[in-house]
Amino acid sequence: VSRCAPTALIVLLAALGGVAEAHTGGSSFMSIEQLSALQFRMQVDMDLRDISQAVLLDTNGDAMLTWGEVLQGRSGIEALLAMRTAFSSGGQPCRIQSQESLRLAAHGEGDFLRITQSLTCANADLAIDDSRWFAVDPLHRSLLEYHALDAAPSTAIMTADTPRWQAGSGRSATVRRFAVQGMHHLFTGYDHLAFLGVLLVGLWRRGRDGTRLAPRAVLGAALRVITAFTLAHSLTLALAAMNILRVPAGPVEATIAASVVLAAVLNLPRRGVGHGWKIAFAFGLVHGLGFASALAELAGRVDFLGLAAFNVGIELAQLSIAAAVLPLLWWLFRRPAGERLGIPVASLAIAALASVWLFQRLQGMGL
Amino acid sequence: MRRWVALLLAIGCGACAAADVPSWMPPSTDTVILRLPANIKASASRRERIAALMDAGSASGEEQYFGQAESLLLAAAEPERSSLNLQYARLLQHRHAFEASLQVLNALIAADGRATDAILMRAQIQLQLMHAHEAMQDCVAIQRFTNFLVFATCAAQARAGLGDVQGGYALVTAAMSRGAPPGATYSWSAGVAAELADRAGRAEEAGGWYAIAWQQDPRSHYARMTYADWLLAQHRAEEAAKVASQSAAMSDRLRTVLAEGRRDSASARRLLLAWQEAQARGDRSYLADHARFEWQLGGSLGTARELALAAFADRADPDSARLLAGIAAASGDRATLQRLQVWRQKQGYVDSRLERLLGAST
Numbered sequence: 245v246s247r248c249a250p251t252a253l254i255v256l257l258a259a260l261g262g263v264a265e266a267h268t269g270g271s272s273f274m275s276i277e278q279l280s281a282l283q284f285r286m287q288v289d290m291d292l293r294d295i296s297q298a299v300l301l302d303t304n305g306d307a308m309l310t311w312g313e314v315l316q317g318r319s320g321i322e323a324l325l326a327m328r329t330a331f332s333s334g335g336q337p338c339r340i341q342s343q344e345s346l347r348l349a350a351h352g353e354g355d356f357l358r359i360t361q362s363l364t365c366a367n368a369d370l371a372i373d374d375s376r377w378f379a380v381d382p383l384h385r386s387l388l389e390y391h392a393l394d395a396a397p398s399t400a401i402m403t404a405d406t407p408r409w410q411a412g413s414g415r416s417a418t419v420r421r422f423a424v425q426g427m428h429h430l431f432t433g434y435d436h437l438a439f440l441g442v443l444l445v446g447l448w449r450r451g452r453d454g455t456r457l458a459p460r461a462v463l464g465a466a467l468r469v470i471t472a473f474t475l476a477h478s479l480t481l482a483l484a485a486m487n488i489l490r491v492p493a494g495p496v497e498a499t500i501a502a503s504v505v506l507a508a509v510l511n512l513p514r515r516g517v518g519h520g521w522k523i524a525f526a527f528g529l530v531h532g533l534g535f536a537s538a539l540a541e542l543a544g545r546v547d548f549l550g551l552a553a554f555n556v557g558i559e560l561a562q563l564s565i566a567a568a569v570l571p572l573l574w575w576l577f578r579r580p581a582g583e584r585l586g587i588p589v590a591s592l593a594i595a596a597l598a599s600v601w602l603f604q605r606l607q608g609m610g611l
Numbered sequence: 612m613r614r615w616v617a618l619l620l621a622i623g624c625g626a627c628a629a630a631d632v633p634s635w636m637p638p639s640t641d642t643v644i645l646r647l648p649a650n651i652k653a654s655a656s657r658r659e660r661i662a663a664l665m666d667a668g669s670a671s672g673e674e675q676y677f678g679q680a681e682s683l684l685l686a687a688a689e690p691e692r693s694s695l696n697l698q699y700a701r702l703l704q705h706r707h708a709f710e711a712s713l714q715v716l717n718a719l720i721a722a723d724g725r726a727t728d729a730i731l732m733r734a735q736i737q738l739q740l741m742h743a744h745e746a747m748q749d750c751v752a753i754q755r756f757t758n759f760l761v762f763a764t765c766a767a768q769a770r771a772g773l774g775d776v777q778g779g780y781a782l783v784t785a786a787m788s789r790g791a792p793p794g795a796t797y798s799w800s801a802g803v804a805a806e807l808a809d810r811a812g813r814a815e816e817a818g819g820w821y822a823i824a825w826q827q828d829p830r831s832h833y834a835r836m837t838y839a840d841w842l843l844a845q846h847r848a849e850e851a852a853k854v855a856s857q858s859a860a861m862s863d864r865l866r867t868v869l870a871e872g873r874r875d876s877a878s879a880r881r882l883l884l885a886w887q888e889a890q891a892r893g894d895r896s897y898l899a900d901h902a903r904f905e906w907q908l909g910g911s912l913g914t915a916r917e918l919a920l921a922a923f924a925d926r927a928d929p930d931s932a933r934l935l936a937g938i939a940a941a942s943g944d945r946a947t948l949q950r951l952q953v954w955r956q957k958q959g960y961v962d963s964r965l966e967r968l969l970g971a972s973t
Contacts, residue, residue, distance in 0.1 A: 293675055307647045309646070387892055
């Protein structure tokens, strides 16, 4: 390197300055709608900057890409798409039946070229292989939205690490997915668990006459509580999922926390009439709205099958918790001393915790 | 973390999918729909194509060109691949893979102790890592092999990194006053002079240097961006818009929107959509820009703060720190200001702009 000649690197340093930015690869957006068992409508939005690296579009070499040049290069663009994105089902490639006019799609980073095609496949288990995109550009990202006939829309991001996608195998996959999500939501929804727990604890209180229920009767009461809670939250969950009932999430979440506090406080008098199933039903209506928010976050819109599966997941989780907790409570409260001390301590602890949630949620609402 | 997840859910990406984005058809076949980088020829060699793509990325600010350059480079087989190592190190540096870049450069320098480009690049990485002593060693090492302005600019950066911002500024401006051919090197030196003047609290002088850096290399995305930022800071929105509007890169579009001062304009909405799409594909490089948008265009300070905190967590560098400090000062968030003060002191980073903002915490 000559002492006086500025190095070639300076050109880049001057361009970058002292600051570098994380760079990204190209991206494409794909939306696939299942029209019938074997028919699909596919829409791909591709970045013209990516296309122009692979297909000679700027035929006059003036560095200005016109719409006419894009239309002229259509066959090359479609060949590029066919080469980089493979659609198949049951191991057989899907057939392109028809093509619509090219358009431009107004994405955030710029106008992408929109290609719309109809596909006919051997069966409904559509598979997409984008591997060749990533062979050319390992930083590429494909965003996929899939609208199956019998399930809620699903989305996926295809990357160099996950270059292939396979549609769920119909109804059974939908049922499994939503049921698992329903169980997951209950197991990780501490407020719902606390509400259920405090109701189950309350079942061991003595009646006004000072007698306590036999374990078998407690089991019956627990079933009534769970059934009432289930009926109530299923009702509001369904109404909210069908957009018939709309309540903002903030007040719902705050009321759920308040329901836990109230149910816990009602456990404190040493003797009293059983209130479990009535409270369970009344507040179950509000908890259902909370479940609906979770379901909306999960799937946006949801069909009847997804809704039912989500609900079944919640019930399964509830029953498994009751099955685990009831014997434990029986063991804890089997002696009068355990019952005298245990019920108020457990109820107060849950009430205190729920009060914190209530305070935080009210704060979150700006109150 | 939970708050961040909640924020992401709140922002959502309702219009990311292809189906939800509006489409249109140009009115005529003559309608220009994209400006391509002029110098990328399909017939060029791999090295030339990589260089052209990186140049296009540097000029346009469109990060995708760097992605394409990297893809092209990674596809090369040996021995061609080894001959592209300097470019590879540069790409790694550009996407903040500093350790990986240093490994490549160390190997290059071990093989050739006079590899000026590699040593200079290593100095720049050490500066980004805030290892000013190591950077100074590299700057001194190239003194014998390059011209005085390059050495002085490098040394000025390292000196500022060691805490002597005024000294660094004096060094680079003295070197520039000796006279140097106009062009990219002079633009780089002027950009460094501008940054050091800004850090030294000489905003007016900084503005002059930013303007020179941009005039000397009008294609430079960095020079354009920093000059537009300075103009915005001086409330010269109209001039800032003129400078930023010369490119369609996301960062330039942000500055154009900031200059317009409206969060409901079509270009502002498009920017928000771009960030939503980036979020959907798992790209977090937009967080700082989005935070600035929310903060400076009357959005939610809470959202701006969450985004800036996330950006700082991803990349704890002076730019992220200044942004977060500005938002924390505006929202009276003393805890964050104190945290930044600790970070600044630990790094030994001297910057009057940051110190002024952090003054709110004491």
